[in-house]
Amino acid sequence: MTVTPSPQTGRTLAPGSINRILTAVRAAHRADAVPAPETEGARKVLSGYRKRLAAAKIRAEARIARPRGAGPSTPDALREMLATLDQDTLIGKRDAALLLLGYACTAHVSELVSLDRADAVETNTGLLVTLYRRPLKRHDKVAVPYGPTPATCPVWAVRALVAALNPKGRTDGPLFVRIDKHDRITPPLTHHARSVGAPAGRITPTVAAAIVTRAAMLADFEGQWTGHSLRRGFDTAARRASRET
Numbered sequence: 001m002t003v004t005p006s007p008q009t010g011r012t013l014a015p016g017s018i019n020r021i022l023t024a025v026r027a028a029h030r031a032d033a034v035p036a037p038e039t040e041g042a043r044k045v046l047s048g049y050r051k052r053l054a055a056a057k058i059r060a061e062a063r064i065a066r067p068r069g070a071g072p073s074t075p076d077a078l079r080e081m082l083a084t085l086d087q088d089t090l091i092g093k094r095d096a097a098l099l100l101l102g103y104a105c106t107a108h109v110s111e112l113v114s115l116d117r118a119d120a121v122e123t124n125t126g127l128l129v130t131l132y133r134r135p136l137k138r139h140d141k142v143a144v145p146y147g148p149t150p151a152t153c154p155v156w157a158v159r160a161l162v163a164a165l166n167p168k169g170r171t172d173g174p175l176f177v178r179i180d181k182h183d184r185i186t187p188p189l190t191h192h193a194r195s196v197g198a199p200a201g202r203i204t205p206t207v208a209a210a211i212v213t214r215a216a217m218l219a220d221f222e223g224q225w226t227g228h229s230l231r232r233g234f235d236t237a238a239r240r241a242s243r244e245t
Helices: 017-029 040-065 073-084 090-105 110-113 152-167 205-218 230-243
Strands: 121-122 126-133 136-143 189-191 194-196
Touching: 017 040, 040 090, 073 205, 090 110, 090 126, 090 152, 090 194, 090 205, 090 230, 110 126, 110 205, 121 152, 126 152, 189 205
Parallel strands: none
Antiparallel strands: 121 126, 126 136, 189 194
16 A cells, blocks of 8 residues: 555555554454454554655755756856767767857847857857847847867867758758757658648747756756756856956
């Protein structure tokens, strides 16, 4: 009874319910004038069951009480997240570019996914990215310099993504597109022969946030990691640098 789910609820019985069943069994035997079964062993199991449930409740309450802010993606954390990606694949190149560009631009995921190829232009010093800042309702031009090493350079990451998209006929349109598990660009979604979602295959903010969360999970980070972690990470790194100077 402590491990078998109830057919009615799909959950195991509560300790109080099990205790009432044990009492009812003994009462039924006494009513029939037959020896009641020994329940000492069952009650020891029940006592341990109560303790396990209590411990599980404490752990759950601790998780709920934990601060819910997004974990900051600092440069060290970003390197570990990038190490979880297979950047020989199209999806790995996309995810790396999203992580690095989002961090470099301190962008919301909604701002990242709205980028088209034409919004990220290479210059002599890096990239010039035109972002629509939704909270401010305006377009901002963000200069993104080359990183210290190609492995963590947003310019190199975007260049690698663009180079991988070109042979697939993606020379314009969204920078970040849907890619299936076979590393193919996903065709437009349809429902009853009608297009649904972004017809050009643009990923959604939910998908972009999931990319951040998945990379953090594979890097075995603790806490809550969301799309906002990229923005928080830049702020954290900037404050740390100001303290060190």
